[in-house]
Amino acid sequence: MGGEERKKRMYKGFRPPGGIIHGERTMELVREFGVEYISPAGRDAAVVKFGGGKKEQKQEKKEGEEGEGEEGEGEEGEGEEGEGEEEKEDSIVILPFRWSTVDAYYYMETFSKLRTIKGELPEAVQTEETLKKFYIAQIDSAIAEGQAQQQGKEKGGGAKYLSFLFHPFLNDSPERLQVFEDVVKYLAEKRDQGQVWLARCCDVTEWIRQHPGMVGADPGWDETVWR
Template sequence: MSSPESSPWPPPYNAAISFTMDNLGEAQDVLKNAWPHTIGSHPAVTDQLPRMLGLLDRYRIRATYFAESWSLGVYPATVRALAGAGHEIAWHGFQHETWSGLGAEEEAESFRKSWEAARAQGVQYVGFRPPGGRVNERTWRLLKEHGIEYVSPLGEFGVGREGIVVLPFDWRAVDAFWYMEKFSGIRKEYGEKEEVRDPKEFKDWLMGRIDEVVRTGGFMSILFHPFLQLSEERFEVLEEALKRISEHESVWVAPCKEIADWVKNHPQNFQTE
């Protein structure tokens, strides 16, 4: 474990963890013409999210929600409630379009529509997580032009192109990696069994990874999707994760924007030889 004197994080912390959520409602399903229900009625927002927010409040954790801009006007009360509770609203594309597959015009249009939707709801973005986990080469310039200060893709932690802070995520720290059939190929790439995994397996990996970050220092992003919290066993994993990160006094648990701001203002703390 790094000592307080050698830690790059603000005293008295030796490591940093952000709890994050992705996907607000039915944005992606509507994009794919796969939502046969009333717009604005997704159970992830009406049922699962309130319970998640209750747990975050219980453990006094402020999170970052990477939400599609399309959803901001569909769930304005939810957006206000998130902001009012101290959680960050960050950008996750307009309608969860796979970012690395966009052409230049499509990418520019997503920025335009997203910023228009955000302004209408009083949301000011400083962070972006690309749906699918990867950005394009041209994305960096556009992010800079639009005032984005950090990005949370797959990749390496640090200060990236255009001076934008990179707060990466690891697929294994994402509930979808363990719970969804369509992630079988990614599980195989990571040396895991291809079939959907039991929540206990996710919990065991996650608890071990949290303890490792606490021991060695560094940054970790944890990612849960409200629409996947469909059983008591999955909610147990969520609560255990929140409890674990909240009980470590040496860990700075904060929204991504606060951690990115520290990294941006203390680049010398994160330089590697």
Template sequence: MSRIQQLNQTLLPALQITPNMSTKAQSPWPNGAKAALSFTMDNLGEAQAVLSKSHPETVPIGQDPAVLTHLPRILDLLAAHDIKATYFAESWSLPVYPSAVADLRARGHEVAWHGFQHEVWKSLSEAEEQENFSKSFAAAKEHKVNYAGFRPPGGSINGARTLSLLKEHGCSYVSPLGDFSIDSGSGIVILPFEWKAVDAFWYMDTEKFKSIRDEHGVSKAALGPGDFKEYLERRIQDVKREGGYVSILFHPFLTDREERWKVLENTLELISKDKDLWVAPCDEVARWVGENKDKFDF
């Protein structure tokens, strides 16, 4: 058995009914699609590095090559495949990279919320969370960005407290780790992400991602583009069998090498040609789910 096959067996257990699946005979998705997929990106510029004081003082703010070089190339590739994405950006970055934000919106992509400066959301106190909402949505209003949804840095929210604040601020969805569903209390649609569908899970060699990989039963060492490519191909086939939803995540700052770029190219070509997939930004998926609750097994 090859190393890739061993990894796939570890990462992709036998199919079983889960909360992310639809068990109804008729597809709940538009145009009879078997499943829905959102292509997403996270992190815009130096927000987190400035917060953690790890950004070099000698490097000017607003010159991040991930934003100025990698992102335009990604946007051109998305346009070539006619795919609309969701970019979860920190509110701190809106005035720092106004041209990038304007370009995203002009090309039809969704700009969603990723905290003010990529704060680990689960660690925020009630007062800190409320303050983060206030200053983030004030920045969004100033820069004419209307947030429909939120992806919490670190992957976890503060339960009903966060959901209540999202509803209060007019959001329709949240994208944490977890299961595809609708929160019964707030009506917020849950559009989850999963670590194995994130490029950083395969590429980053930090202690955080070593620990996450270990929790998922795979090598602590970074695995590489080939493993990520094969995982995504398998995961896409699985979500179609499940009839559910999956969010895949690429970070522009990690799409900085040609072999990683090839994974992105392969993935976009694959999903753009697959007639069994409804590929849509998170806000469109949330709107559809909210308007068609009776079609889902929530």
């Protein structure tokens, strides 16, 4: 494998600094180097087409239009066909993070303005228990929303994506480490109950490619600037 090929296959995805994609240049590089997913600030997992601006939403195929791609290897009975190679190359999976699921949003003084803008929390640095309360509430909400969409068979629904970020340097006290462990244990319990799937972003990306109808085309970009 040549140097250029290694470079292109080194990374499967990335999280842009500050959570914002700045201009088409970033998307051009993502496409050039074969990046499979990106994780900007946003709300929902989505598949977005390249070209015409980073916010151009994926257009649904016309009724009766046949795709030329191979059928995905998803579970039987899903009623979803995987995307063809051409469609994969023309789009990117978005696996966004929410600021409310990032520990720095609660623990760091430098995020005080963002807390004020969001209006969810006071400006002051928050306690470990506040983080735990908000994290668990969002887990429960994502589970409930996913179940409701599956039951209602809403188009582009049925799969709710949520990511959590813990920085090691911010969890250096017994109290914060305990909250980290509590959240992880809660997620493990929900996994064991069959209510959530805990997976790496690359695995989630592969699943979405095999079940493209389970997510929409709008990730709910969050371009909040506070510093």
